Amino acid sequence: MDTPKTNPSISPFEDEPVFIFMNGLSPIKPMKSAQISQTFSSGSFPSPPRVFTSPHLNCFKEPRFLRSHNPLATSRPEVSSEDLNKFQTNEGTIADSIHSYHNSSESQENALVGIPVADDSVPLPGQHTEFSAEIPQALKYNNYGNPGYDPGHETNPLLGLHGEAKANFAYVQESFRIDPNERELLNQGFSLFDSKSQESEFKGWRRWDNSVSGDTDLFFTNNATLKGLMQNPPVDRSMPLISQYGLKDNRPVEQKPYAEFVTRRRYLNFKKSNLPRKNSDDHLKLGSVIHSDEKSLANEKQLVPAKSNSSSPKCILPGSGLDLEAFEGLKLDKKVINNDKLSCGIPVSLPSCTSSLQFFRSHEHQGALAMELDSSVFGSQLAEDCSPASDSTIGEDFNQNSPRKKRQARLRKFDAAETGGCKGCKCKKSKCLKLYCECFARGEYCKDDCSCQNCYNKHIHQDIILQTRKQIESRNPLAFAPKIVTSSPEIGIDPNKTPASARHKRGCNCKKSVCLKKYCECFQAGVGCSESCRCEGCKNTFGRKDGSNSMGVEAEPEEETEEREKADAGQKLGKPNTLLSQQPKHFQAVLEEEMPDAVGLRASDRSPTTCIKTSSPNGKRISSPSCDLIPSSRGGRKLILQSIPSFPFLTDHDNP
DNA sequence: GAGTTTGAAACT
DNA sequence: CAGTTTCAAACTC
Structure with missing residues (x-):
């Protein structure tokens, strides 16, 4: 694989045809162009899997999507090249661009289904490029839980894109859809982001109006995603059509079974900008220029020297060799560590793009999902509930009449009441990096209301978190899996009750x-x-x-x-x-079908007959993965109460 | 708020 | 794998 020569100041991607295309993409113009039967209304937009999947993490999808979850079975609307042509860009149609791109020599290399797209864009170990620092962290750790992810193949989350695991790496779509209400707010001059840091986080992302949907689809996505989409189009209604078509001769391509497409559907936190804008175009320009953040990126990458404190004992993460001492004293809120390597030699690229949201999931998600499940989802939490970054209360003040907002509010209310809110942890010794820590166990960052000490469960320590998480999962692949499973789809019937069939998995x-x-x-x-x-x-x-x-x-x-x-x-x-x-503090309904196969669990393998009793004579547990899920008593569909990170994240699946 | 109890998680 | 230790939440006062 040839590593593209990179201009030190330019992402290695950017001289590629696809990026030429993409740079001309984001017209940031109102859509409402072609009307096509396929729509992506907020109601039908499936909640994506989390970016960092651990077994439970990308389970949370709306039922509607599940019905046609099998990508190969997904009915795909026949979209002709004319339809593709309806993707209007500033510089021609998207179809044209795609066609052009895939006729390029490079695209010829990768256009074949099944070829990971990361190869030519991913730095090798030690090859810490600008791009590496620029892409959202989520993109780097997308291996967990991918259908094609081989758990035994990947040894280190930090190698997600750097090491051998990249052979399995497809790409993660990162985008979030802006629904009609949100868009309206945008057009009224409300900010898409609730902080400068969020703004910078999504610099390089571009607005894309999916006019083909004829609905209201407005996406924010990043270049890596767009590239991936075009090289490896998913057959998935959650994807904009561009991602479904256009590979070869504008014809649909085979679904890549292992491609993982994570939509970062953020819950937007609308705040009135200081200077109301008359149109969203102005406002969103920040996301349309890929180089716009180079300066800030450079600033971010300032090395923050680890405090030397030879007197204190080294704190090494067991088994990982991670030297937490290197981070000791780095209680930076805004600073970003640029230790390319920790003392253990593991390359660390701290996120410059990851959100302050959450570390495993694709944030998005939760709120959206919860909405889809209506408030009947017992115990579900809006991720935002705990997340300042996703706190949407402000947005709620507007559009109070929106059914969506109402449902959201109901859910929040219910959630707060039923879960006692997101009570912070009080960890003193675990650094909030063990399952003792409730926040960590839930896949959440510790929050302001936590009273933990020496906490590493913070966004800035995402790499450590992921490392630790992987370590824990290596010990117990289901460590982060939902603890509560249920066998019947009674969830949603009564939000105040946990399904009677629910049981603690272990x-x-x-x-x-x-x-x-x-x-x-x-x-x-x-x-x-x-x-x-x-x-x-x-x-x-x-x-x-x-x-x-x-x-x-x-x-x-x-x-x-x-x-x-x-x-x-x-x-x-x-x-x-x-x-x-x-009742469950952080449990939510999840369809078992959504359980990833990250740990080798396939629905077909979970048949009741393969379930082994999990108690040994001496009372010790004999764990049988196949028993983790209780077979449905009503034929097929199983529901899982899932421990959910309530996040802010921006969040990801797969997990953060 | 401090101290105790408890059982999961981690360790050996 | 089993026994032990550590840990933090839950609980009590």
Whole structure:
């Protein structure tokens, strides 16, 4: 593979034909041009998988999308080259551009389906290019959970794009769609971003009006994505048509089974700009010039010397060799470390583009999804709830009449009530890099309201976080997987109840709490104990291990009654119902079909018959991945209550 | 708010 | 894999 010669000041991509095309792309002009049957209304826009998938992370998709999830089965609207021609750009049609691009010598190399696009654009180890620093971090760590991702192949998240894993690397689409309401706000002069840092974060991204949809599709995306889209078009209704067509002779191409397309659909945080703009074009110019951020990028890359403190013991991440000491004292909010290598020699490229949102998911997502699921999604959290970056309360002030906003508000309200808000952690010793840390375990960054000490679970330590995460996952691939699974699609019926069929995947091990306190993960999640539990004296209100039921179906034991009475009393006093409040803190409904195969789990492999009982005679757990999901009792579809990072992220799947 | 209890996570 | 230790949340006072 020839590494493109790079102009030190220019991204290695940019002299490529596709970028010539793309640079002429973003006309930032109102659409409403051609009307085509295919639309991408906010309601139909599927929530994308998270950027950094861990097993549970990219599960969260709206059901609507799931129905046609199989990309190969996705009905693809017949779009002719004329349709493609409707993608108007400043310099001709997109179809023209694509055609032109793919007739180029370079495109000939990569146009074949299945060829990763990253190869010619990804720096090799040590080849820390401008581009490397420029692309969103999410692009670098997109391997987890890709359908074609070989977990055994990748050893280090930092090598996501740098090492051998890149053989499996397709690309991650990063874009976010601006829905009609949001666009209206944009046009009214509201800022797309809520901070300067966010602005700079998305510099280089461009606005793209998908006029073909005939609807309201306005996307923000980045060049890497566009390049990927054109080289490796997905067959996916969530993608703009440009991504579905146009590869060869303007004809649809085969779906790449392992390509992962993550749409960063952010929840926009609209704030009135200081200087209201008359049109969004002006406002969005910042995103249309790819080099516009070079200066800031250079600034960002200023090396921040690690504080030398020889007196303190080195803190090495077990197993990783990561020297946290190198980061000690780097409590930078704005600074970006440019330690190309940590003491362990692992190249580190800290994000310059990643958002302040969250680290694993594609942020976006959550709010959008939650909306689609309506407020009936129990316990779901809008990622924004915890995220200043995605706090959309301001935007909510406007457009209050929008059904979407209303639903959003309802969800938030419910969420806050049912989850007790996003209570921060109080970790003292774990640096918030272990599962002890609830924030970390949820895939969230620690927040302002956390009272943790020596916290590394911050955006600026994203690399460490990912490294640690990988390490944990290497020990237990399902460490970040949802703990609660359910077998029936009752989610959404009653937002106040966890589905009765939901169970803790691994079960609890309670000895003294008799599963009646929140020490018990089952109880805390609001689910009954199951055979997977090794609890003693189980009296779980939500269902006991012995199968006796819950929630008043059977006579409640005294303790249970007391517990309920307390809860009821609390409710009467205006306190949250303790039982309800003890429901899952961060669980949300996920369709099991959406579980990635990141850990080698395929739906077909999860048949009930392959499920092995998970308790050993001595009570220790025997983990069987195939048992992680309870077979649906209603044929096929399974639902999972997923531990969700409530984020801000900008967030990604795959996870951050 | 401090101290205790608890069980998951991490470690050996 | 089993026993032990560490950890932080939940709980109690």
